[in-house]
């Protein structure tokens with residue numbers, strides 16, 4: 583019986599380790615996905631700056647084309663000055679020339695403002711790219727590390743599962759069934775030591791006679807409070823009872 587108890591305790595230890603390994607195995611892909619999400623966010627910032635710069639450059643091309651058109655129109659108007667016949671025609675032409683010159687001056691101001699915007703956007707883009715490269719470097723290292731951890735984790739899980747099979751093979755079939763049933767319902771410890779006459783699973787106090795029996799024998803006892811398997815671990819805690 584003592585040997586069975588030791589095997590069950592070993593099984594419980596393996597199950598604890600397996601729970602931990604399985605949790606980590608599920609957690610690592612989540613952490614990798616989080617990091618990949620961060621990279622996407624960083625890329626989106628760079629993309630936004632690229633679009634801002636492209637838009638400013640497109641606006642500039644549009645203004646320069648407007649400027650060319652208006653200049654051509656101004657040249658055309660000026661060429662008409664020599665063939666004007668009447669004072670009215672001359673006055674009308676002068677108004678049109680004045681209007682075209684004003685438009686050109688406005689466009690030139692806009693181009694200057696746009697050049698500043700382009701310079702600013704270029705600077706922002708460079709800064710965003712630099713910052714993205716730095717962050718990406720750090721994050722990609724972390725991702726690589728997590729991926730390595732995942733491989734190790736998978737190997738550790740395989741080893742632990744094999745170990746569980748080997749230990750479980752030597753446990754009495756009915757005992758193993760009982761263990762699995764309690765594990766399923768409790769989700770944690772199946773075997774708990776008796777300490778100071780208390781079940782350390784639910785802290786129910788056992789009748790003194792039963793506690794004595796557990797101490798004396800190698801038999802397994804099921805706790806009336808929680809159904810876990812009680813065993814005598816040979817230890818009492820000071821300061822209680």
Ligand SMILES: [Zn+2]
Nearest residue numbers: 781784805808
């Ligand atoms: Zn209990």
